[in-house]
Amino acid sequence: MKYIIVPEYISCVLLALISVYMLFDKKTSSPKETTFRISLVFSLLSIINNIISIYAIENAAQFPVLLNIYLNTFYFFSIAIMTTMVSITTYFTMFEGRYGEPRLKSAIVVSLCFFSLEVALILANLETGLLFYFDENHLYHTGPLNAIGIVFLSIAIFNVLLFGVLERKRVKKSFRLIIFVLPSITAIMGFFQYIFPTTILSGTIIGFSLLTLFIAGQQQRARVDVLTEIFNREAFFHDISRLCRKKTTYRIIIIALRNFKQVNGQLGQRAGDALLYAVGTYLSHLEPHTVAFRTSGVQFTLLVTNMSQEAYEAMFCAIMERFSKPWRTDVCEAELYALFADIQCPEHAAGVDEVIASLEYATRLAKQDPNGKPVRFSARLKEQFARRNYVIAQMEKALREDLFYLNIQPVYDIKLQCFSGGEVLLRLDEDSGRPISPGEFIPIAIEIGIATKLGMMVMEKVCQFLQANNSAEIGWLSINVSSQQDEFDDTVHHLEMLLEHYGVEPRCIKLEITEMVLLEDLERAHATMDELNRRGIGVYLDDFGTGYSNLVNVMTLPFECVKIDKGFIRNIANNPKSCGMLQTVVAGLRSMKVVALAEGVETEEQDNIVRELGIDRIQGYFYARPMPVDEFVWLISQRKPETLLLE
Numbered sequence: 001m002k003y004i005i006v007p008e009y010i011s012c013v014l015l016a017l018i019s020v021y022m023l024f025d026k027k028t029s030s031p032k033e034t035t036f037r038i039s040l041v042f043s044l045l046s047i048i049n050n051i052i053s054i055y056a057i058e059n060a061a062q063f064p065v066l067l068n069i070y071l072n073t074f075y076f077f078s079i080a081i082m083t084t085m086v087s088i089t090t091y092f093t094m095f096e097g098r099y100g101e102p103r104l105k106s107a108i109v110v111s112l113c114f115f116s117l118e119v120a121l122i123l124a125n126l127e128t129g130l131l132f133y134f135d136e137n138h139l140y141h142t143g144p145l146n147a148i149g150i151v152f153l154s155i156a157i158f159n160v161l162l163f164g165v166l167e168r169k170r171v172k173k174s175f176r177l178i179i180f181v182l183p184s185i186t187a188i189m190g191f192f193q194y195i196f197p198t199t200i201l202s203g204t205i206i207g208f209s210l211l212t213l214f215i216a217g218q219q220q221r222a223r224v225d226v227l228t229e230i231f232n233r234e235a236f237f238h239d240i241s242r243l244c245r246k247k248t249t250y251r252i253i254i255i256a257l258r259n260f261k262q263v264n265g266q267l268g269q270r271a272g273d274a275l276l277y278a279v280g281t282y283l284s285h286l287e288p289h290t291v292a293f294r295t296s297g298v299q300f301t302l303l304v305t306n307m308s309q310e311a312y313e314a315m316f317c318a319i320m321e322r323f324s325k326p327w328r329t330d331v332c333e334a335e336l337y338a339l340f341a342d343i344q345c346p347e348h349a350a351g352v353d354e355v356i357a358s359l360e361y362a363t364r365l366a367k368q369d370p371n372g373k374p375v376r377f378s379a380r381l382k383e384q385f386a387r388r389n390y391v392i393a394q395m396e397k398a399l400r401e402d403l404f405y406l407n408i409q410p411v412y413d414i415k416l417q418c419f420s421g422g423e424v425l426l427r428l429d430e431d432s433g434r435p436i437s438p439g440e441f442i443p444i445a446i447e448i449g450i451a452t453k454l455g456m457m458v459m460e461k462v463c464q465f466l467q468a469n470n471s472a473e474i475g476w477l478s479i480n481v482s483s484q485q486d487e488f489d490d491t492v493h494h495l496e497m498l499l500e501h502y503g504v505e506p507r508c509i510k511l512e513i514t515e516m517v518l519l520e521d522l523e524r525a526h527a528t529m530d531e532l533n534r535r536g537i538g539v540y541l542d543d544f545g546t547g548y549s550n551l552v553n554v555m556t557l558p559f560e561c562v563k564i565d566k567g568f569i570r571n572i573a574n575n576p577k578s579c580g581m582l583q584t585v586v587a588g589l590r591s592m593k594v595v596a597l598a599e600g601v602e603t604e605e606q607d608n609i610v611r612e613l614g615i616d617r618i619q620g621y622f623y624a625r626p627m628p629v630d631e632f633v634w635l636i637s638q639r640k641p642e643t644l645l646l647e
Helices: 005-022 033-057 063-092 102-128 147-167 174-193 202-223 235-245 260-267 269-284 310-323 352-368 379-401 437-448 451-468 485-502 522-535 551-556 566-570 576-591 604-612 629-637 640-646
Strands: 132-134 140-141 250-257 290-296 297-307 338-345 407-414 418-429 476-480 509-513 540-545 561-564 595-599 617-619
Touching: 005 033, 005 379, 033 063, 033 174, 033 451, 063 102, 063 147, 102 147, 132 250, 174 522, 202 235, 235 250, 235 290, 235 297, 235 352, 235 509, 250 269, 250 310, 250 352, 260 269, 269 290, 269 297, 297 310, 310 338, 310 379, 352 576, 379 418, 379 437, 379 451, 407 629, 418 437, 418 451, 418 629, 451 476, 451 509, 476 540, 485 509, 485 522, 522 540, 561 576, 566 595, 576 595, 604 617
Parallel strands: 418 476, 476 509, 509 540, 540 561, 561 595, 595 617
Antiparallel strands: 132 140, 250 297, 250 338, 290 297, 407 418, 407 617
């Protein structure tokens, strides 16, 4: 009898190529990967043995009978191993990330029981000939149970389908189709093998199954985070894109670890990885309607569909409760503090970009809350977010079309008895002409990283203004600098170039900075300020008295002037302690020859008090409100001639 074994050759080459790929794959082996590799090895050995045994059967006269018996026995044995290992590999893929499930153990036990039964029948064949036997002429004959491999393959297919149905709600969606399609195609090929027994397809069936699992595994790996074995950021984007297209109602929960950097530094990277894996495992086991993702280093995301409001709230509270308890792993135990935010779509965000932007906004708000309260995206928050985006759009337009403009609030000099300079304030109007408060757009500018760009623009406008009004004897103008140390240094270099370009005297410019700008590197800040003072550019300390500033740093750094915050001045008339503290501060500044400037003076009573305490300069509504630059020029021009001589 002649057998057709070309498909076995093709399967052998195919599995060999997969084996080469797996050989160079350095990924840490999971139970699924391990069983797949074992299946691959036995499949290759089985197909090679099958090819040899077929050749030996066709040329039986040239081979000892005993060798033929052993070759064919090993053929049936290897088929049994292949069927069992492929089944177990499928189960591990089905239960990926849930390897401790009792149902997985049951599936493996069932497969091993049928494997044991098949092995017993194969060994019994040596005496019974129920599978095959050789006659006295060395000719091969099939026994009544020769199709045992097909029978047990059918049983394995049935078991996979059964457990696939039982686990259909918890199996990853990308693998559900494979669970039902792969057994169907395998069954068709097995039936073809049964109808045409001379066409050998046993290795082909297993090879096709392994190839399908391999391709599915590679696709899955592209969507799975290597460390935590849950889905990654790309998978999250893919899933919400699909849900947005279908306009399905769903919820997203953001869980960001707040203290992981400290935990990782204290316990080590290995312990940190174990903790991240533990968090990922916990989140992936929450609910059948919940899919877990690791969307960044210490940020996890849950995508929730088809869940009632009551069940969702209960789960949300349970997650928060879990993060209030320690996390234990084989390596360590630690407390992981997390911040939480959630959003319901498409109620609060529809398109993918809107969803991502809303999540980032909610997460940012959660990080800013010192009490760690969860941010639940609501209609009010949606409106607030829309307003924020509108302000950003207005700022971007204003930068493109040069729509920002300046106001100046005059500063009164008590010694000179006139307005000697002013603070430059940036202003922006909406398209309708309605002003946008600096208290609204400046924090947003800092948040999105354009504050330094706005600061440089203000410097250029101020230099242009001073050049155009060179004959008006403006005095000095102070400019707020809201940037970090590195950007502050860049700002200083930019200002120096502008002064030279527009021919402006350095003494006309003062830079207002908060102490937070300088705290990163006080020594470096001191050097920068010394250089500014040598060039004639004074540095003012802004917001003194808000809780950030202290006299120690004022004494350390060469400030020309300290601006006492309006919050300090507000209660000075009714609070003797505030008055006493201010008196101490002013006396200390005078002893250091630093100018003291009081902000926010709005009443005559406040004015009298700060004058009595020895304040040098006053800024506030009691003297003048912020005004357009042309009005400021007019106001400055009203100074008496003798005042100009005193300067």
